Amino acid sequence: MTDLGKVDADTLDLTKPENRQVYLCCVVNLPFRLRLGDSYAFPKSDNEDFKLHFKNPYKIPPGGIDTEILVKQASKHGTYNFFWTKVLIVLKKQQNQSWALAVLNDFIIAYATVCKSTHGFLGQVKTLTDMEFSEAAESEIEYHCPKDYVLTDLDIEKLINWKPPFLGQVSGFPLFKFKDLPTQAIDKIPVAFDRHRNYVFYEFAFYAKFRMQSLDYIGALLMACVALEGAHGAFLRHVRENGLSTCERKKERNFKRELKKVPRGSQFYERIKTTVFIFIKGEEKPPDELLAKCGEAIEIRDDIMHAIYSEGAYKLREHETSKLVSACRAIMDTYKYFLKALEKRQEQNYS
Numbered sequence: 001m002t003d004l005g006k007v008d009a010d011t012l013d014l015t016k017p018e019n020r021q022v023y024l025c026c027v028v029n030l031p032f033r034l035r036l037g038d039s040y041a042f043p044k045s046d047n048e049d050f051k052l053h054f055k056n057p058y059k060i061p062p063g064g065i066d067t068e069i070l071v072k073q074a075s076k077h078g079t080y081n082f083f084w085t086k087v088l089i090v091l092k093k094q095q096n097q098s099w100a101l102a103v104l105n106d107f108i109i110a111y112a113t114v115c116k117s118t119h120g121f122l123g124q125v126k127t128l129t130d131m132e133f134s135e136a137a138e139s140e141i142e143y144h145c146p147k148d149y150v151l152t153d154l155d156i157e158k159l160i161n162w163k164p165p166f167l168g169q170v171s172g173f174p175l176f177k178f179k180d181l182p183t184q185a186i187d188k189i190p191v192a193f194d195r196h197r198n199y200v201f202y203e204f205a206f207y208a209k210f211r212m213q214s215l216d217y218i219g220a221l222l223m224a225c226v227a228l229e230g231a232h233g234a235f236l237r238h239v240r241e242n243g244l245s246t247c248e249r250k251k252e253r254n255f256k257r258e259l260k261k262v263p264r265g266s267q268f269y270e271r272i273k274t275t276v277f278i279f280i281k282g283e284e285k286p287p288d289e290l291l292a293k294c295g296e297a298i299e300i301r302d303d304i305m306h307a308i309y310s311e312g313a314y315k316l317r318e319h320e321t322s323k324l325v326s327a328c329r330a331i332m333d334t335y336k337y338f339l340k341a342l343e344k345r346q347e348q349n350y351s
Contacts, residue, residue, distance in 0.1 A: 003138065003164045009145035009155065021149060024091040025141040025159050026100045028133065032125050034085045034111060042107060046150045050103050053088040053156050088160045090143075090151065097140065098321075101133045130215035139164075195343075201230025201335075208332060217324035218304060218316075224331040225301045228294075231338040232272060238345055239279050269295045272334070284344070286337040294334040297327035 013019060033056065034040075040054045074080045089100045105127040112125055128136065139162055143155075151159075196202040204227040211220035272294065276285055286294075300323065302308065303315040319327075 003162075004140050005162065005164050006142045006144065007159065007162060009143065009149060011149075012145055019147055020144055021092070021147045022095070023143040023145060023149075023151075024095045024100070025139075025143050026089040026091075026097065026137055027139045027141070027160055027162070028087050028089065028100075028104065028136050029081065029138055030085045030087060030128075031132070031136060032085070033083055034108075034125065035115070036085070036111075049091070049093045050099075051090040051092075051151070052103065052107055053090070053151075053160065055086045055088070055160055057086065058083050086138075086160060088156060097133070097137070098130070101128060101130065104128065104133070129211075129219075132214070199230065199234055201227045201234065201339075204230060205332070205335060205339075208328065212325075212328060217321055217328060221297070221301055221324055221328045221331065222304065224328050224335065225298065228272075228331050228335040228338070229268065231335050231342060232275060235279075235338050235342045235345075236275060238342060242345070269298045280337070280341055284337065284341045286334055290330060290333055290337075293326070293330035297330045300324070300327045301331075 008014070034054060036054050036056065038056055038059055042052045042054075070080070070083060073082070087104065089104060091100055091103075108125065108127050115125070141159060141162060143159065145151075192202075204223050208220045208223035208227055211217075211223055273291060276291065280286075300316075300319055303319065308315045
């Protein structure tokens with residue numbers, strides 16, 4: 001649970017509110033160690049809208065330290081947390097946690113680029129998802145200080161070690177009945193296990209759901225697209241293996257000729273639409289509105305996958321969280337139509 005608080009700078013004149021400025025300060029316990037020495041501040045200039053102050057409470061001697069010693073100390077502490085890095089993120093203008101996470105992740109990517117390797121001692125250096133950031137955030141502090149104030153070393157120590165006056169915490173949990181799966185559902189596990197062994201797209205659909213729940217929306221969208229491509233390909237193979245009608249063969253030949261005229265980036269969506277048009281009928285068919293949303297989602301995927309750059313900016317920067325969530329849902333909903341159509345045909349073959 002993140003502690004929330006308000007702290008005044010020692011030099012703040014409380015009688016002159018017009019000369020006051022509020023900094024948002026987030027203290028985050030990273031689940032790994034950055035090899036930045038005892039402390040490091042980024043950027044060097046104090047004129048930027050943000051500042052990162054990294055602290056490594058556990059000091060490593062100049063010649064390094066044997067990991068055997070760290071293992072012994074961890075057994076005493078009961079954790080390796082004593083070894084990880086702590087960071088104070090100071091935001092001067094954009095007062096929201098999402099911006100703090102974005103700035104931190106940008107730094108981590110730059111750090112990993114310079115290091116060449118993300119491997120550490122038990123904790124791998126990685127960017128954080130929204131959920132991981134929330135779990136790692138120790139405190140979120142409104143720091144009231146004079147305008148254009150530059151934090152001193154004493155300020156940094158005060159903020160990075162700040163604790164609320166009242167340490168009692170109350171956690172709220174949603175109330176519901178927690179039940180085991182019904183027998184009918186449990187009985188389906190062997191079939192699901194065999195299907196996963198035969199088709200890898202089940203795995204990527206799982207990854208997409210997991211990343212959505214972890215608030216990793218870009219990762220979720222990419223995994224969802226892999227799942228859709230896999231399910232679409234498996235459906236087509238199954239249909240062809242069971243024989244096409246003369247009409248279906250003719251339509252498919254015409255489509256392949258037309259597909260050559262379509263830009264490469266749009267071909268996947270065109271294949272999806274044509275497969276639906278030729279082979280899926282009635283209730284099995286995804287609604288036209290969903291297919292249109294699926295096409296927009298694939299465009300967003302392409303902006304990310306191909307790092308599309310337009311008018312002086314990367315297009316992926318334009319896509320807000322709500323847009324990524326909607327895109328992922330559209331892809332997964334389309335995936336479910338292909339999955340249902342494939343599984344229905346497989347069951348018909350076995351019956």
